[in-house]
Amino acid sequence: MDKKRNHTNKFQFVVDATDWSAHAGKLSTPHGVVETPAFVPVGTQATVKSLSPDDLENVNTQLVLANTYHLYLQPGPEAINRLGGLHQMMRWDKPLMTDSGGFQVFSLGWALEHDVGKLVSIFADDSREEVSVREYEKKGKALIKREKLCVVDDEGATFRSHLDGTLHRWTAEKSMDVQHILGADLVFALDECTSPVHDEAYTRLSMKRSHLWEERSLVRFKELNKKSEQSIYSIVQGGPFEKLRKKSAQFVAGKDFFGTGIGGALVSKSKMGEILDWIMPIVPENRPNHLLGIGDVDDVFLGVDKGIDTFDCAFPTRIARRGDLLMMPEDGGTCANHWRLHITRHEFRDDPAPICRSCHCELCQSTYSRGYINHLFWARELLAYRLATIHNLWVMNMLFTEIREGIASHSLNRVRERWMG
Amino acid sequence: MDKKRNHTNKFQFVVDATDWSAHAGKLSTPHGVVETPAFVPVGTQATVKSLSPDDLENVNTQLVLANTYHLYLQPGPEAINRLGGLHQMMRWDKPLMTDSGGFQVFSLGWALEHDVGKLVSIFADDSREEVSVREYEKKGKALIKREKLCVVDDEGATFRSHLDGTLHRWTAEKSMDVQHILGADLVFALDECTSPVHDEAYTRLSMKRSHLWEERSLVRFKELNKKSEQSIYSIVQGGPFEKLRKKSAQFVAGKDFFGTGIGGALVSKSKMGEILDWIMPIVPENRPNHLLGIGDVDDVFLGVDKGIDTFDCAFPTRIARRGDLLMMPEDGGTCANHWRLHITRHEFRDDPAPICRSCHCELCQSTYSRGYINHLFWARELLAYRLATIHNLWVMNMLFTEIREGIASHSLNRVRERWMG
Numbered sequence: 001m002d003k004k005r006n007h008t009n010k011f012q013f014v015v016d017a018t019d020w021s022a023h024a025g026k027l028s029t030p031h032g033v034v035e036t037p038a039f040v041p042v043g044t045q046a047t048v049k050s051l052s053p054d055d056l057e058n059v060n061t062q063l064v065l066a067n068t069y070h071l072y073l074q075p076g077p078e079a080i081n082r083l084g085g086l087h088q089m090m091r092w093d094k095p096l097m098t099d100s101g102g103f104q105v106f107s108l109g110w111a112l113e114h115d116v117g118k119l120v121s122i123f124a125d126d127s128r129e130e131v132s133v134r135e136y137e138k139k140g141k142a143l144i145k146r147e148k149l150c151v152v153d154d155e156g157a158t159f160r161s162h163l164d165g166t167l168h169r170w171t172a173e174k175s176m177d178v179q180h181i182l183g184a185d186l187v188f189a190l191d192e193c194t195s196p197v198h199d200e201a202y203t204r205l206s207m208k209r210s211h212l213w214e215e216r217s218l219v220r221f222k223e224l225n226k227k228s229e230q231s232i233y234s235i236v237q238g239g240p241f242e243k244l245r246k247k248s249a250q251f252v253a254g255k256d257f258f259g260t261g262i263g264g265a266l267v268s269k270s271k272m273g274e275i276l277d278w279i280m281p282i283v284p285e286n287r288p289n290h291l292l293g294i295g296d297v298d299d300v301f302l303g304v305d306k307g308i309d310t311f312d313c314a315f316p317t318r319i320a321r322r323g324d325l326l327m328m329p330e331d332g333g334t335c336a337n338h339w340r341l342h343i344t345r346h347e348f349r350d351d352p353a354p355i356c357r358s359c360h361c362e363l364c365q366s367t368y369s370r371g372y373i374n375h376l377f378w379a380r381e382l383l384a385y386r387l388a389t390i391h392n393l394w395v396m397n398m399l400f401t402e403i404r405e406g407i408a409s410h411s412l413n414r415v416r417e418r419w420m421g
Numbered sequence: 422m423d424k425k426r427n428h429t430n431k432f433q434f435v436v437d438a439t440d441w442s443a444h445a446g447k448l449s450t451p452h453g454v455v456e457t458p459a460f461v462p463v464g465t466q467a468t469v470k471s472l473s474p475d476d477l478e479n480v481n482t483q484l485v486l487a488n489t490y491h492l493y494l495q496p497g498p499e500a501i502n503r504l505g506g507l508h509q510m511m512r513w514d515k516p517l518m519t520d521s522g523g524f525q526v527f528s529l530g531w532a533l534e535h536d537v538g539k540l541v542s543i544f545a546d547d548s549r550e551e552v553s554v555r556e557y558e559k560k561g562k563a564l565i566k567r568e569k570l571c572v573v574d575d576e577g578a579t580f581r582s583h584l585d586g587t588l589h590r591w592t593a594e595k596s597m598d599v600q601h602i603l604g605a606d607l608v609f610a611l612d613e614c615t616s617p618v619h620d621e622a623y624t625r626l627s628m629k630r631s632h633l634w635e636e637r638s639l640v641r642f643k644e645l646n647k648k649s650e651q652s653i654y655s656i657v658q659g660g661p662f663e664k665l666r667k668k669s670a671q672f673v674a675g676k677d678f679f680g681t682g683i684g685g686a687l688v689s690k691s692k693m694g695e696i697l698d699w700i701m702p703i704v705p706e707n708r709p710n711h712l713l714g715i716g717d718v719d720d721v722f723l724g725v726d727k728g729i730d731t732f733d734c735a736f737p738t739r740i741a742r743r744g745d746l747l748m749m750p751e752d753g754g755t756c757a758n759h760w761r762l763h764i765t766r767h768e769f770r771d772d773p774a775p776i777c778r779s780c781h782c783e784l785c786q787s788t789y790s791r792g793y794i795n796h797l798f799w800a801r802e803l804l805a806y807r808l809a810t811i812h813n814l815w816v817m818n819m820l821f822t823e824i825r826e827g828i829a830s831h832s833l834n835r836v837r838e839r840w841m842g
Contacts, residue, residue, distance in 0.1 A: 046796065050803040052783075075770060075796040082771040083792045091788055349496060350503040362473075367512055371504045375467065375496040382471040385803055 011185075011231040011258060013288045013309075017408045021280070021307045024407035027063075027288050029095045029185035030229060031087065034062045036288065037304050037403050039295065039396045040097065040312035044070050046080075046090040048393075049317055050386040053091045059361060059393040060401070063095040063186075065312040068178055069104035073161050073168075077181040085183035097186035097312075100175045100217070102210075102235070102263070103292070105157040106193035109150035152192055154209055172216035180224040186259065189217035191235040193264055203239035210237045211251050218255060231258035233290055239264060240271045242278050249282035259288040262308075272299060276306035297339050297399065301416050304403055316396045320388035323377045326395040329418050331356040339395075339419075343388070348374040361394035363387040432606075432652040432679060434709045434730075438829045442701070442728045445828035448484075448709050450516045450606035451650060452508065455483045457709065458725050458824050460716065460817045461518065461733035465491050467501075467511040469814075470738055471807040474512045480782060480811055481818040484516040484607075486733040489600055490525035494582050494589075498602040506604035518607035518733075521596045521638070523631075523656070523684070524713070526578040527614035530571035573613055575630055593637035601645040607680065610638035612656040614685055624660040631658045632672050639676060652679035654711055660685060661692045663699050670703035680709040683729075693720060697727035718747075718760050718820065722837050725824055737817045741809035744798045747816040750839050752777040760816075760840075764809070769795040782815035784808040 015025040027034040041048045041056070044067045048056055056064065066086060071077075083089040087096055150159035156171035172190040179187040191210040194203045214234055221232045234252035238244030252260055260283045265272045272294070283289065288309045294300070295313020303311060316326060323344040327333030332341065343355070351370040355363055363373070368387065376384035399419065406415035436446040448455040462469045462477070465488045469477055477485065487507060492498075504510040508517055571580035577592035593611040600608040612631040615624045635655055642653045655673035659665030673681055681704045686693045693715070704710065709730045715721070716734020724732060737747060744765040748754030753762065764776070772791040776784055784794075789808065797805035820840065827836035 045800040045802055046793070047800075047802045047804045050807075052804060052808070074800055075792070079771040079792060079796070083773050083790050088788070089790065089793050089796075091793075350500040352504050367509070369504050369510065371496070371500060372467070372510050372512075375500070375510075379466040379468075379495055381466055381468045382803055382806055383468045383473060386471075386807070387473070 010228055013259070013286070017410075019407040019410045019412040020305070022304050022403075022407050022412055023307055023309060024404045025288075025309065027095075027309065029231070031093060031095045031185050032062075034095050034310070035404055036309040037300075037400055037407075038062050038310050039300075039316075039393075039400050040065045040290075040310055041317055041393055041396075042067070042312055042314040043090065043092075044314070045074070046071060046086060048389070049321065050382070050389045051393075055386070055390055056092070056393075057094075059390055060397040061094070061393060062397075063097060063310065064092055065097045065099060066090075066182070066184065067101075067104070068098045068175060068182065069101040069170075071098075071182060072101065072178050073163055077178050081181050085181070087183060095186070096184040097233075097290075098179050098182050098184040098188070099292070100179070100188040100190040100235075101170055102175075102188070102191040102213075103193050105150050105152065105159065105170060106195070108159050108162065109148055109152060109157070110193075110195040110198070152209075154212070156213075157192075172213040173220045176217055176220040176224060180221075180230065183229070185230060186233060187221070187230050188233050188261055189214040189221075189235060189257070191237055191263055194237065194239050196240065198239060200239075200241050200244070203237075203241055204244055207237045207239075207244050207248055210235065211248070214252070215255065218257065233257060233259035233261040233288075235261040235263040235292070236279055236283065237264050240275065242274075245275055245278045246282060249279040253282055253284050257287065259290060260284070261290045261292055263292045265291060265294060273302050273306070276303065276308070280307050295396070297333075297419060298335065300399065300403075301420060304407075304412070316392040317389050320392040321385045323384070323388065324392075325355055325373075325388055326392045327356060328358050328395060328398065329421075330358045333419070335420055343370060343373050344377045345374075355391060356395075359391065359394060359398070361391045363391040431649055434680070434707070438831075440828040440831045440833040441726070443725050443824075443828050443833050444728055444730060445825045446709075446730065448516075448730065450652070452514060452516045452606055453483075455516050455731070456825055457730040458721075458821055458828075459483050459731050460721075460737075460814075460821045461486050461711075461731050462738055462814055462817075463488070463733055463735040464511065464513075465735070466495070467492060467507060469810070470742065471803070471810045472814075476807070476811055477513070477814075478515075480814040481822070482515070482814060483818075484518060484731065485513055486518045486520060487511075487603070487605065488522075488525070489519045489596060489603065490522040490591075492519075492603060493522065493599050494584055498599050502602050506602070508604060516607070517605040518711075519600050519603050519605040519609070520713070521600070521609040521611040521656075522591055523596075523609070523612040523634075524614050526571050526573065526580065526591060527616070529580050529583065530569055530573060530578070531614075531616040531619070573630075575633070577634075578613075593634040594641045597638055597641040597645060601642075601651070604650070606651060607654060608642070608651050609654050609682055610635040610642075610656060610678070612658055612684055615658065615660050617661065619660060621660075621662050621665070624658075624662055625665055628658045628660075628665050628669055631656065632669070635673070636676065639678065654678060654680035654682040654709075656682040656684045656713070657700055657704070658684055661696065663695075666696055666699045667703060670700040674703055674705050678708065680711060681705070682711045682713055684713045686712060686715060694723050694727070697724065697729070701728050716817070718754075718840060719756060721820065721824075722841060725828075725833070737813040738810050741813040742806045744805070744809065745813075746776060746794075746809055747813045748777060749779050749816060749819065750842075751779045754840070756842055764791060764794050765798045766795075776812060777816075780812065780815060780819070782812045784812045785815075 010030045012028040015023045017024040040063045043064045175190040190213045194206045234257040236248045238248040290310045291308045295315045324340045333339035348370040402415045406412035431451045433449040436444045438445040446457045461484045464485045596611040611634045615627045655678040657669045659669040711731045712729045716736045745761045754760035769791040823836045827833035
C-alpha cells in the first residue's frame with residue numbers, strides 16, 4: 001500500500017481500500033481530512049448558494065471549491081487578504097480548494113464563440129432552462145447575443161470582466177498569486193480548456209500551451225509556498241483525442257504536482273469513460289485524482305470505477321434552486337428520472353407527504369410537506385432554495401458515503417446496482 | 422387588576438405591569454403565550470422571507486402575521502386545508518395571526534389610484550427605493566403605470582389578482598371563511614382602509630362601511646368558531662379625523678371582539694400620536710391592542726406609551742434584504758441614522774469587524790465580518806438576505822425585551838432614552 005501514498009509536510013493522500021480500480025482513502029490537509037471518494041460542492045463567490053457554513057457542515061460537506069476568477073473580480077484579492085483569507089472570510093475552517101480561472105477563460109472565450117456549454121439565464125425571456133445555445137436557438141426563442149469576452153495567446157489570456165467590462169490580464173503567475181492570497185488548501189495550475197468544436201490541430205496547440213502554463217504555475221507556486229500551506233493539482237487536457245490525452249497524462253506525471261486534475265471531460269460527456277481509460281493508467285497512482293465539473297450520479301459511478309477520488313460540480317445545488325430534488329433509490333430515484341423529483345409540478349400542490357422518507361436531511365426529517373415546498377417555489381420564497389439545496393447536498397453526500405463503504409467492503413457493485421438499477 | 426383581563430375558553434389577555442399608560446402582559450393562545458409588548462414579523466406567503474421556522478425561534482419570535490389575501494390566491498385555502506392548516510403547513514407551532522385582506526383591498530385600489538403608500542420596486546429602472554409614487558415622480562424617474570385593481574362597494578370588494586389577473590369577490594364572510602380555514606389563533610375583521618388623500622366625507626362613508634363589514638365578520642366568525650379555536654380583533658378606522666376616530670373606537674368597544682386593531686395609522690404617520698390619544702381612552706382596557714403595520718423604533722416607543730400591546734411590520738425584514746442592518750444603541754444606532762447601518766457602503770468592503778458587537782444573533786456572534794456581508798450583498802448571494810433578516814429580527818425582539826423589562830421595573834423612560842437619545 002505504501003506506493004499509493006503522497007505526502008508533503010502538511011498534506012497526505014493515503015488509499016485505504018480498493019475495489020477493482022476504485023479507491024477509498026484519506027486526503028489530509030491543514031484544515032482536516034477528506035474521506036474519498038468525495039463530492040465537492042461549488043461555492044463560486046465564497047458561499048455555496050443559499051447555505052451558511054453551518055448548513056454545509058450539517059449536510060456532511062468535507063471540501064468546498066471556490067472560483068478564483070469570480071473572487072478576483074469581486075471582492076478582489078486585496079479585500080480577501082484584509083478579511084483574513086478565504087477560509088476566515090467565509091467562515092469555513094474545513095478543507096477548501098480553488099480553481100485556476102482557466103475554465104472561466106474558456107467560458108468567456110471559446111464557449112461563447114462556439115456556442116457550447118450550458119449557458120443558463122442569458123436569454124431574453126429569462127428562461128431558467130439549462131440548454132446549450134444551439135438547442136436554444138432550435139427552439140426558436142430569442143437569444144441575447146454576446147460577444148466573446150476573452151482572447152488567449154501563448155502568454156496568457158486577456159478578458160473583460162462580465163461584471164463591469166473592465167479589461168484584465170490573466171497568466172499562470174497571476175492565477176498562482178491570487179490563489180495564494182485566497183489561501184485554499186488545494187489549488188489548480190492554470191490551463192486552457194478547449195471546446196469540443198475544436199479540431200485536433202487546435203487542441204494540440206492548446207494542450208501544449210496548457211503544459212507551458214502548468215509548468216510556469218508550478219514554478220510560481222513553489223516560490224510562494226515555502227511553508228507548504230497549499231498543495232497544487234495539475235490538469236490533464238487533450239480534448240477527445242487519444243494521443244493528446246495520453247501525452248498530457250505523461251506530461252503531468254513527470255512534474256512534481258501533488259494531485260492530478262482531469263479537465264475537459266464536461267464538454268464531451270459521452271466520451272468520458274474512454275478518456276479516463278486513456279489517462280488513468282498513466283497518471284501517478286499515489287496522487288489524488290480530481291475530475292473537474294462532474295457530478296451526475298451515473299458519471300460519478302463511472303469516475304469512481306476509473307479511480308477518481310474527488311468530484312466538484314455545481315449541478316446538485318443549481319438544480320435545487322429550480323426545484324429539482326434528488327431522490328434516493330428507495331424513494332423512487334432511478335436512472336430514468338435522473339434521480340430527480342420536480343417539486344413544482346401541479347400534482348404536489350396539496351401533497352401532505354414528506355419529500356423523501358429515507359433521507360435524513362433537515363428538509364425531510366422535519367414535517368415540511370411536498371405541498372409547502374411546492375408553494376414556496378411558486379411563491380419564489382427564499383426558504384425554498386435553501387431547503388432544496390440542503391436536501392440535494394445531503395443526498396449527494398449520502399451517495400458518496402455508500403460508495404466509500406462499498407469500496408471498503410468490496411461491494412461497490414451492489415451500491416452501483418442499487419442506484420443505477 | 423381584574424379589570425384588565427380578557428379571556429375566552431382558550432384565549433386570555435392579562436396585564437401584569439404598567440408604567441404610565443404602557444402595559445406589559447401575557448396574551449395566551451392555544452399555541453402558546455405571547456409576552457407583550459411584542460413585535461410581530463410578517464410572513465406574507467406563509468414564510469417570513471428567507472427564514473425557516475427554526476430561525477424564527479432562534480431570534481425569539483413569539484407571534485407571526487400571515488397575509489390572508491396572498492394565501493387565498495396562492496396556494497389557496499383548499500390546498501392549505503389539505504396540508505393541515507397554516508400552522509402545520511409552515512411548521513410554525515407558536516401563535517399565529519392573519520389579517521383580513523382589507524389592507525390589500527386598499528393597496529390594489531385607492532393606493533394605486535391615489536399614488537400613496539410605499540410602492541417598492543414597481544418602477545421602470547427597478548429601483549429598490551421605498552418612496553411614494555409622488556416622491557418618485559418628483560425625482561423624474563420613469564414610473565410603470567398601473568391600473569387600479571380593486572373597486573369597493575357597500576357589500577364588499579371586487580379585485581383582480583396581482584398574480585394572474587383573475588377576478589375575485591371579497592366580502593366579510595369570505596374573509597372569515599378563508600381565515601377560518603387558515604386557522605391562525607388570532608384573526609381580523611374585514612375593514613376598508615382609506616387613503617390620506619380622502620376627504621372627511623368619503624372617510625366617514627368608508628368608516629360606516631367598515632363597521633358594517635366588521636359586524637358581519639363577527640357574526641360569521643361566531644358561526645364558524647363554536648369551539649373557540651380562534652379569537653377575533655376589530656379594526657378602528659376614521660383616517661386623520663378626530664370625530665370619526667372616536668366614533669369608530671366607540672363602535673368597536675360596543676361589540677364583542679377579543680382584541681382591538683388600529684388601522685390606517687401607517688398612512689398618516691405624523692398624526693399617529695394624536696390618533697392614538699383620541700382612540701385609546703375609548704377602547705376597552707381589558708382587550709389586547711394591535712397597531713397594524715407599524716415597526717419603526719420611534720413609532721414603537723410612541724405606540725407602547727399609548728398602550729399598544731402588539732405591532733406587526735414588514736419593515737425590519739424588508740430593509741434587511743436591501744442591506745440595512747438595525748443597530749443597537751451601544752453599536753451606534755441612533756434616531757438620526759434610524760438605527761441603521763447600510764452594509765453595502767464601500768467603506769465596509771474590507772472591514773474585518775463584526776457587524777454589531779453587543780448583538781447575540783447568529784450573524785454577530787459568529788465571526789462573520791462586515792466585509793464578507795458587504796461582499797455577499799454585492800454578489801447578490803442568498804445567504805446575505807437570511808443573515809441580515811436574522812439580525813434585524815433579533816434586534817427588534819431585543820428592543821421589545823428591553824421595553825417589557827422597562828415597564829415591569831417602572832423604568833421605561835430609561836429604555837426610551839437609551840434608544841432615542
